[in-house]
Every structure is written in structure tokens, then in C-alpha cells.
Amino acid sequence: MIAVVDYGMGNIRSVSRALEAVEAQVKITQNAEDIKNARAIVLPGVGAFRDCMENLSELGLLQTIKEEIVNGKPYLGICLGMQILFSESEEFGFCKGLDIFKGRVVRFNLPRQYKIPHMGWNVVKFKRKNKILEGIPDNSYFYFVHSYYVVPEDERIIAGVTDYGTDFTSMIIYENIFATQFHPEKSQKTGLTLLKNFVQFSR
Structure with a gap:
């Protein structure tokens, strides 16, 4: 069973439907025990980053999620689910994250011709290969919608970068941790391939 964490924000249903489409057994949950018992x-x-952290805290899930990730459980973070892995965000003032990775979440600072949020299809250039990327060509298109992006201190965790006025980290991979700034559930066949690979990794 894969636990999809419901903290009152975002696209929970579309993510769960996409996972079910690649034959995952999914449980949408706000329960710490479900997260502990899940395979991934x-x-x-x-x-917003701050709202995400506050909601997870109010549900009593922050410590459980961090412990399960640190103990090696497969984790896929999408958009905010990627950003909260880092030390802090500058969104609406300073806010602490899970601090699993050292680094910051910062806002795009771009010339006027670049619209913010960054929204739509864009290319991800892979920095290294991994099982979760099997069957996905380098420079594949994925769907984005965001105004902030992560700046990791350790560049070795960066698995993909995207150009939008500047090169930014759009994917990280480290041991059991996979995270994307883009939305695989909105990225059609390529996104479903990534989700299928994650499900297979988690078995």
C-alpha cells in the first residue's frame, strides 16, 4: 500500500488516480499509523510552504513522515512535497522545513518576459540515471506550476534541471528519496512512466 498524504492542500485525487492507473494500491490518509504501515x-x-508545514504539524504527521523517510521508506515528493524536504523557505517570510536536505526554497527572480508562476510544459535534463527514470528519455517534457524552487547545498542530490530564465533544480534523487518540482500526474505518458517506476521501486 502507498500512503498518499492528505494535508488539506493540493491535488490529492489526481495523484491517487494516476498511481492507481499504474496499478498501485493507494490509501489517501491523514493518519500517522497508515504512513508507518505503508510500503511508500x-x-x-x-x-504555500508555510501552510503545508502548519497543516502537517496540526495533523501530527511531521515527525512521522521525517522518521519514515530517514529510516529508508521510499518517498515521492511532488512540488511542495519536494520543497519541504529542505531546511527553509523564503515564501511569505522565513519558514523551516523538514531539514532532511540542507538548502533553501527561493522565488524566481527573472526578467519581465518570464511569467511567474512558471506554468506549463518544460524540459527536464537529467544529471544522472536512476531506476525511477527507466524508459524516460533525457530532455523529456513535464508539466510545471510553481513560483519557488529548491537550491540544494549538496549538488550531488540533483537528478534533473530545467531552464526557465535560469537553470533550477527540478528533480532530486537520494537513496530512497525521489522528488520533483514538476507534476508527474499531469505529465501524461511520461509522468505515468515515472510513477510506475516509483511503484515498482517500492515493492
Whole structure:
């Protein structure tokens, strides 16, 4: 069973439907025990970093999620689910994250011709290969919608970068942790391939 964490924000249903489409057994949950008993965790999200952290805290899930990730449980973070892995965000003032990775979440600072949020299809250039990327060509298109992006201190965790006025980290991979700034559930066949690979990794 894969636990899709429902913290009151984002695209929970579309993510769960996409996982079910690649034959995953999914449970949408706000329960810490479900997360502990799951084979893997998926944390999707669209919205503000601070609201995400506060909602997870109010549900009593922050410590459980961090412990399960640190103990080696497969984790897929999508958009906000990627950003909260880092030390802090500058969105609407300073806010602490899970601090699993050292680094910051910062806002795009771009010339006027670039619209913010960055929204739509864009290319991801892979920095290294991994089983979760099997069957996905380099420079594949994925769907984005975000105004902030992560800046990891350790560049070795960066698995993909995207150009939108500047090169930014659009994917990270580290041991059991996979996270994307883009939305695989909105990225058609390529996104479903990535989700299928994650499900197979989690078995």
C-alpha cells in the first residue's frame, strides 16, 4: 500500500488516480499509523510552504513522515512535497522545513518576459540515471506550476534541471528519496512512466 498524504492542500485525487492507473494500491490518509504501515509515501501539493508545514504539524504527521523517510521508506515528493524536504523557505517570510536536505526554497527572480508562476510544459535534463527514470528519455517534457524552487547545498542530490530564465533544480534523487518540482500526474505518458517506476521501486 502507498500512503498518499492528505494535508488539506493540493491535488490529492489526481495523484491517487494516476498511481492507481499504474496499478498501485493507494490509501489517501491523514493518519500517522497508515504512513508507518505503508510500503511508500507520496506527498503531493500545490500551495504555500508555510501552510503545508502548519497543516502537517496540526495533523501530527511531521515527525512521522521525517522518521519514515530517514529510516529508508521510499518517498515521492511532488512540488511542495519536494520543497519541504529542505531546511527553509523564503515564501511569505522565513519558514523551516523538514531539514532532511540542507538548502533553501527561493522565488524566481527573472526578467519581465518570464511569467511567474512558471506554468506549463518544460524540459527536464537529467544529471544522472536512476531506476525511477527507466524508459524516460533525457530532455523529456513535464508539466510545471510553481513560483519557488529548491537550491540544494549538496549538488550531488540533483537528478534533473530545467531552464526557465535560469537553470533550477527540478528533480532530486537520494537513496530512497525521489522528488520533483514538476507534476508527474499531469505529465501524461511520461509522468505515468515515472510513477510506475516509483511503484515498482517500492515493492
